[in-house]
Amino acid sequence: MPLNPQIHLVSRPKAEPLAENFQLLSLDTPALQDKQVLVKHEFLSLDPYMRGRMNDVKSYTAPQPLNSVMIGGTVGEVVESRHPGFAAGDKVVGMGGWQTYSVVDADTPGMLRKIDTTHVPISHFLGAVGMPGVTAWHGLVRIIEPKAGQTLTVSAASGAVGSAFGALAKARGCRVIGIAGGKDKCDYVEKELGFDACIDYKQHADYLSLSKALKEVCPDGIDGHFENVGGMVLDAVMLRMNQFSSIAVCGMISGYNGNPIPMANPSLILVNRMKVQGFIVSEHPADWPVALKELGELVGSGKFKPRETVAHGLANAPEAFFGLLKGKNFGKQVVKI
């Protein structure tokens, strides 16, 4: 069996995560047991949720254990199989982690899924046609429940989830306004992703200023919002939400480094009879097939052209992850293994 370069979490961050929290090792790959499959990873997904897992605190999932391979989504190819459902050469998506190979118990439901890469590049199964895409779908379809003609907003609009949200919302006849950091990202969101407008939050010193900018592009208010960020962006959006509007809460990235960030005007939840709901996409398995079908068609037909930021080599995964947390990526952040 081949040697398996891999990255372990070896200590927990006190504030921002650092390179010293990770260690690159090269260990033997164990021989396959019955019903197991050996997968060689082509791409590793980097996602904001990983920051939460690095902490040893109660969150929606157990923390990442120390001195073991960092969790992460992967796409790759089966190189050896002792499971009747998989054969060498199959393209697959799974949760292989930050490593070059993974040995997968393929009998466990949801561990490994075969994918068809005829019309969709394989890395997109980590983004637009993968977990981030389904995340956008669930928040939009199940929580916001949009109607054609409504105005929707999404923060981190140029990212993997935000860009999928835009494509799905446009397909339902909605106006979609993005919020992103920097002129380049906003240009991309408007011109390449086809959002109706995009606001650069970095141009605004506080949430009142950002809220004013939102008012200009949302003259009829906001009917639904998908929150990837929290903090100032959420406060600004709250001031523009309409009666009976909904907010799907998917991320609070700006609060991950230890300090909770308050919500400035929670009484608006009452004043506007809003619904504010948090969710984790992995808890809604029934949505995945229908969401992946729609997302695959949007990407395969060219209606939705997701962009990626690719880091090269497993050793560069930590650095790329730090960049992701600072918003340096452009679209979906992956690592070419």
Added chain:
Amino acid sequence: MPLNPQIHLVSRPKAEPLAENFQLLSLDTPALQDKQVLVKHEFLSLDPYMRGRMNDVKSYTAPQPLNSVMIGGTVGEVVESRHPGFAAGDKVVGMGGWQTYSVVDADTPGMLRKIDTTHVPISHFLGAVGMPGVTAWHGLVRIIEPKAGQTLTVSAASGAVGSAFGALAKARGCRVIGIAGGKDKCDYVEKELGFDACIDYKQHADYLSLSKALKEVCPDGIDGHFENVGGMVLDAVMLRMNQFSSIAVCGMISGYNGNPIPMANPSLILVNRMKVQGFIVSEHPADWPVALKELGELVGSGKFKPRETVAHGLANAPEAFFGLLKGKNFGKQVVKI
């Protein structure tokens, strides 16, 4: 027609409402037109929502106009009728306002409803078997959707809404924990209303301390919360909410005097996949008959014994209202006209 003593709003409060914002006048009662009914009020309801109406700002309803009779729920007796559906002597509930008589367009749906006071004292149709009771019912049944055995909490537990919430939740087999201000109120909530426990928030300097006290009486966490207050109480409860729990947001009384009060840890909405939803009971007319039937049975059978604080005389309504906003009342605050 009789002279009609009445209280007008004549100026808007800058912070706390003051006596000078109100004026007592005695005006003529106009003669009845066809389809109108003259009602002599027995009791006027005082409710926290009235504080919001005194401001000239966008809220869920239009502000109370200046120099006209303050809005308010009333119960009383028909003294003259030019509508075939009502006769002198009928007991009725309506929105007669802060005055002694009202002339009601009885053809307008929802303006006036006949009530049966055989088993339920008439003033309770302003409280337990009225708008506050239906408010508790909607938040509990439609937003929290409780299951038997779950732990629920409610703030302002000794008030009209809170006490009805407790009775309705106990009827569904839930554990109910109240939060109220002062030992007397907490004793009342535990001993007379039959809550499983009641926490005195005045014994706690901050939300972390209050949250610790909640942990002791909610060892399995909180599955549903009904929020009448906001601020420190909401922050404390948030820290104890379970996964997939819900908060029905009915009141943010502590923020009415102008300054929005932030929510300390909104990221818990995501961490615990919570639903936080605001509502106004008047927007859910379909719930009223079923809710009133259940509440009437609970009160009529003696299972739920709501308490009232009664102010005597219309002229004392403003003072009683200020007391309500400071939590001086005990149960439902009404004014005997």
